[in-house]
Amino acid sequence: MASHECRLRVRYAETDQMGIVYHANYLIWMEIGRVELVRSLGLSYKRMEEAEGLYLSVIEANCRYLFPARYDQEIAVATEIVKANSRSVEFAYRIAACEPARVLATGYTRHIWLNREMRPCRIPEHYASLIAASAGRKEPETARDE
Amino acid sequence: MASHECRLRVRYAETDQMGIVYHANYLIWMEIGRVELVRSLGLSYKRMEEAEGLYLSVIEANCRYLFPARYDQEIAVATEIVKANSRSVEFAYRIAACEPARVLATGYTRHIWLNREMRPCRIPEHYASLIAASAGRKEPETARDE
């Protein structure tokens, strides 16, 4: 189960009056993580949307907050695909400060693929294979996609 | 030149670590102001987009910040149409705290109408009249739309 890491720097706009990053922003960082993971597989999420009308819709998001992120910190988002088939994908995330290295949050998101009519669909086999391979194992297609 | 007022309460998510509302959020409040102004004219911006493919695209936004808005304050956004014709609209805003009453910011936004192809267009005459009437005067159609 390969993990992909990307880095970002905390923006002032992401802080709140508690002096730390507002908690909803971690979901935005997770999205950056999964887009970059998909890019690292040789896919472009942008092109999948535009050219093929495939949308990776979030059906569940979860985040556990361990330590607060602070303004101007460099953040590493490690993302991996937990499971995937042609209709759904589940990602797991570990969000960490870089210096000193410390895990700040962990989380997961579960997704289904939608077509242009915003209805659940299967993605082409070559996409599904690439994505599932990253998860280290391909979910059997008969698996129930929640 | 009639002004329309709408109210909102400052969200925690809108604050930053300076303990005040992050300045970009005022542009979001201005948008709430102009949507509600348009609604008060008997129009629905949502329907204009969906049914008629008309988009009110921002070409300039300006905000002057006088006093900071703070978490949980009730805010009044007074919006008026400064000028309008069938191709463009300019709105002016006064953003104030309600208790005690104090102007926090003033600003303006300038817009052009775009069609579904994202190209400048003219809106139907009945829309233009309604909107221009709110401005107290109709811009001559020969006016240059910047």
Added chain:
Amino acid sequence: MASHECRLRVRYAETDQMGIVYHANYLIWMEIGRVELVRSLGLSYKRMEEAEGLYLSVIEANCRYLFPARYDQEIAVATEIVKANSRSVEFAYRIAACEPARVLATGYTRHIWLNREMRPCRIPEHYASLIAASAGRKEPETARDE
């Protein structure tokens, strides 16, 4: 277990290019829900922060997305306290469209109270009682606060 409902209207800024509300915004709506629930108990979260240095820190957030929220929809956020003691609170949420009425998402957030030094603390007994009463039952103080 009393539930408190508050309403809001979807902002344009909250949509994304899928034409629906961006998923991280539901966490912001949950926050509006819990702030208004706390207000309905006769407390002011703002005052607790400012006057008493008590911060309701998020340690976990979860959201399940059933149907997308769309621009300009009126949204009802029903919030209830699932459990509470002097050191922690757990809220549950049901986010619904108003017309036609339809549940769009459900979720929960878990919190601990922090003091000005951002360390876990107990809140004064009168606060704890008020909040726990809303949950219909008071958690025994010996319960482990995760």
Added chain:
Amino acid sequence: MASHECRLRVRYAETDQMGIVYHANYLIWMEIGRVELVRSLGLSYKRMEEAEGLYLSVIEANCRYLFPARYDQEIAVATEIVKANSRSVEFAYRIAACEPARVLATGYTRHIWLNREMRPCRIPEHYASLIAASAGRKEPETARDE
């Protein structure tokens, strides 16, 4: 008048249902631009806030939108200091797409320095000199700081 450039990639969260970047986000990008410009001068805005209680408060923001930014585009933010003295700074920005290269927006922000009590103040001479030097000329201290 030296210009400093930094790069960022458009986030999905930054788009709206028009399929382009929501206009308020450009103000956030401008902030990234000025923080990185300040960093390139050998200063840390974070440290100025934390260690010295100096806050660079926005008193005016302006943006002219020429072409829309789109999801996943690489964006270059060129920032320069237009004028500066010990009490105020004005930045100008040019926001461009990288491929193909095209200016998307231009803007400016005007700021005053505040102390921990959120009152206008002068910054220490060595800061003022560094910042003003970047502007190519130092504003006379007798100039009126708006």
